[in-house]
Amino acid sequence: MNKTQLTSSISEETNVSKVQVKKILESMLKTIVLSLKNGKNVQIAGFGTFKVHNRAARIGRNPQTGEKINIAATKVPTFISGKAFRIAIK
Structure with a gap:
């Protein structure tokens, strides 16, 4: 939808x-x-919680060349479903 x-x-x-x-x-x-x-979480009772997680900087690898690359730290939005929501979709 x-x-x-x-x-x-x-x-x-x-x-x-x-x-x-x-x-x-x-x-x-x-x-x-x-x-x-x-920096504030959003919690909707019976539905879930929206949060931001900090992803640490890390070393990755270019799959084509195998060269190591630095991947910067970033913020990632996440959603954790509430119990009532999980039960409703079963």
């Missing part, structure tokens, strides 16, 4: 216009991204 399909589904279920649902969905996603960027 893509964002357009999600918007349509929510609109049909809630009887709210697609335009309004799209604005709300985009605002929610923007808020999650900004919170993670500012």
Whole structure:
């Protein structure tokens, strides 16, 4: 399901216009991204938690040449599903 399909589904279920649902969905996603960027986790009860993990710098290898390369440290977004969410999709 893509964002357009999600918007349509929510609109049909809630009887709210697609335009309004799209604005709300985009605002929610923007808020999650900004919170993670500012170092805050986002926990939605019954659904899950969005977190940022720091991946340490490491030495990798170019698979074509075998040459060693330095891979910089980076931040990686992660999602940990909540118990109710895991149970619901079984």
